[in-house]
Amino acid sequence: xxxxxxxxxxxxxxxxxxxxxxxxxxxxxxxxxxxxxxxxxxxxxxxxxxxxxxxxxxxxxxxxxxxxxxxxxxxxxxxxxxxxxxxxxxxxxxxxxxxxxxxxxxxxxxxxxxxxx
Amino acid sequence: xxxxxxxxxxxxxxxxxxxxxxxxxxxxxxxxxxxxxxxxxxxxxxxxxxxxxxxxxxxxxxxxxxxxxxxxxxxxxxxxxxxxxxxxxxxxxxxxxxxxxxxxxxxxxxxxxxxxxxx
Numbered sequence: 077x078x079x080x081x082x083x084x085x086x087x088x089x090x091x092x093x094x095x096x097x098x099x100x101x102x103x104x105x106x107x108x109x110x111x112x113x114x115x116x117x118x119x120x121x122x123x124x125x126x127x128x129x130x131x132x133x134x135x136x137x138x139x140x141x142x143x144x145x146x147x148x149x150x151x152x153x154x155x156x157x158x159x160x161x162x163x164x165x166x167x168x169x170x171x172x173x174x175x176x177x178x179x180x181x182x183x184x185x186x187x188x189x190x191x192x193x
Numbered sequence: 194x195x196x197x198x199x200x201x202x203x204x205x206x207x208x209x210x211x212x213x214x215x216x217x218x219x220x221x222x223x224x225x226x227x228x229x230x231x232x233x234x235x236x237x238x239x240x241x242x243x244x245x246x247x248x249x250x251x252x253x254x255x256x257x258x259x260x261x262x263x264x265x266x267x268x269x270x271x272x273x274x275x276x277x278x279x280x281x282x283x284x285x286x287x288x289x290x291x292x293x294x295x296x297x298x299x300x301x302x303x304x305x306x307x308x309x310x311x312x
Contacts, residue, residue: 112303117306117308118305118306119199119286119303119304119306120237120288120303121303125300166236166237170299170300171299179290179299179301180227180242181239181288181299183237184236185235185236186235186236
């Protein structure tokens with residue numbers, strides 16, 4: 077069965093410094109992985125996704141993540157934090173499915189990112 | 194593209210009443226939609242998978258008579274919270290999969306959520 081663990085419940089950085097949000101996954105086959113961001117009282121916005129193409133995935137707003145199979149990790153990074161990056165971030169693994177049926181998403185517990193001025 | 198809407202965005206109701214939440218895929222067709230519940234400062238919890246033209250599949254521990262799901266068309270799924278009580282107060286989020294997306298990585302498009310408060 078697939079699972080995902082976000083290693084930090086809360087990360088605090090200063091504006092302009094790098095961001096690292098850690099995620100480890102467990103899957104018996106090649107997984108599909110996503111990072112979503114959620115601002116307060118809002119829905120989820122897709123930042124980026126790994127789908128077995130390039131291992132370094134670039135997303136929106138300067139975020140990127142690297143898929144490392146040997147470490148079963150998919151950490152999210154950004155070179156320079158902005159105040160608007162303060163939000164909740166979810167690492168997600170997709171359940172394998174055939175065609176267009178099934179396909180649940182399994183969510184990590186979330187990491188709250190705070191950005192100090 | 195790939196926009197999902199929810200209506201209403203927030204609702205306040207009295208205990209014992211029923212509330213219906215709509216989830217619509219605006220620019221694509223969705224044979225499968227999902228309903229999630231999120232408590233404050235917590236992750237999303239999948240409640241059920243809604244399949245167009247058939248019964249929803251509920252996750253363990255979710256009362257299907259309490260949370261009625263109807264997926265009557267390829268662009269609309271509804272969640273009805275019946276006889277709502279204060280403990281049903283939560284943030285409900287739906288998502289949808291594109292009918293024609295045959296890729297295996299199961300991308301879902303999320304709605305903006307509905308805040309339900311039961312007094």
